[in-house]
Amino acid sequence: xxxxxxxxxxxxxxxxxxxxxxxxxxxxxxxxxxxxxxxxxxxxxxxxxxxxxxxxxxxxxxxxxxxxxxxxxxxxxxxxxxxxxxxxxxxxxxxxxxxxxxxxxxxxxxxxxxxxxxxxxxxxxxxxxxxxxxxxxxxxxxxxxxxxxxxxxxxxxxxxxxxxxxxxxxxxxxxxxxxxxxxxxxxxxxxxxxxxxxxxxxxxxxxxxxxxxxxxxxxxxxxxxxxxxxxxxxxxxxxxxxxxxxxxxxxxxxxxx
Numbered sequence: 001x002x003x004x005x006x007x008x009x010x011x012x013x014x015x016x017x018x019x020x021x022x023x024x025x026x027x028x029x030x031x032x033x034x035x036x037x038x039x040x041x042x043x044x045x046x047x048x049x050x051x052x053x054x055x056x057x058x059x060x061x062x063x064x065x066x067x068x069x070x071x072x073x074x075x076x077x078x079x080x081x082x083x084x085x086x087x088x089x090x091x092x093x094x095x096x097x098x099x100x101x102x103x104x105x106x107x108x109x110x111x112x113x114x115x116x117x118x119x120x121x122x123x124x125x126x127x128x129x130x131x132x133x134x135x136x137x138x139x140x141x142x143x144x145x146x147x148x149x150x151x152x153x154x155x156x157x158x159x160x161x162x163x164x165x166x167x168x169x170x171x172x173x174x175x176x177x178x179x180x181x182x183x184x185x186x187x188x189x190x191x192x193x194x195x196x197x198x199x200x201x202x203x204x205x206x207x208x209x210x211x212x213x214x215x216x217x218x219x220x221x222x223x224x225x226x227x228x229x230x231x232x233x234x235x236x237x238x239x240x241x242x243x244x245x246x247x248x249x250x251x252x253x254x255x256x257x
Contacts, residue, residue: 023079032073032094038133039148042066047120051096054115059241070097086137109137123153125246190246192217197253201230228252
């Protein structure tokens with residue numbers, strides 16, 4: 001008959017074997033280990049590619065000109081047995097123009113979303129927002145496959161694809177041309193369509209009051225500071241990069257003080 005002490009010793013040995021056999025998670029990566037490329041092209045070619053803030057659609061840094069390769073770096077934490085960990089927060093990304101989505105339970109992973117704007121003189125700027133270019137997670141290809149996206153640009157003179165309802169809505173809004181240096185040609189200005197909640201909030205551009213929301217602001221190319229204010233609400237302030245012939249919808253939801 002086996003003694004209780006013998007049983008306890010055997011159980012302890014099994015626990016030790018189990019614990020030493022469990023893999024431990026290594027440190028977070030400090031640099032990219034794998035890469036994939038998103039090639040952004042345009043019709044016509046030679047257009048500028050800008051990073052876009054997905055939260056409000058405003059333009060960020062100039063990345064390059066089409067055809068342009070966005071080279072995205074990835075790295076994962078690893079278990080002590082060498083396996084990659086694709087759990088939340090265990091995958092790091094390097095490179096502008098692509099951001100993470102929220103966790104997708106249907107894909108058991110996270111989408112990588114392209115957010116860029118493509119612009120060329122004489123054409124309306126076109127934005128690519130939250131375009132999935134790959135997924136990182138268990139059971140997904142890692143790193144994602146290289147992909148190419150071609151963005152057709154519409155000439156400034158062409159308004160055929162603008163819906164009548166959109167035209168009517170914009171006509172009901174005041175249009176404010178903001179004075180500025182440089183040429184006053186249409187191609188050197190961009191349109192920023194500002195709406196607010198609550199409505200009729202005050203709009204300031206570069207410190208000067210220009211009207212109340214909703215309003216269409218024709219701004220010269222370059223960096224502008226947009227402020228939206230209303231009594232009883234926290235002021236909103238945003239630095240925007242405006243490019244010629246571009247159109248940007250800026251929706252501002254003011255928070256009560």
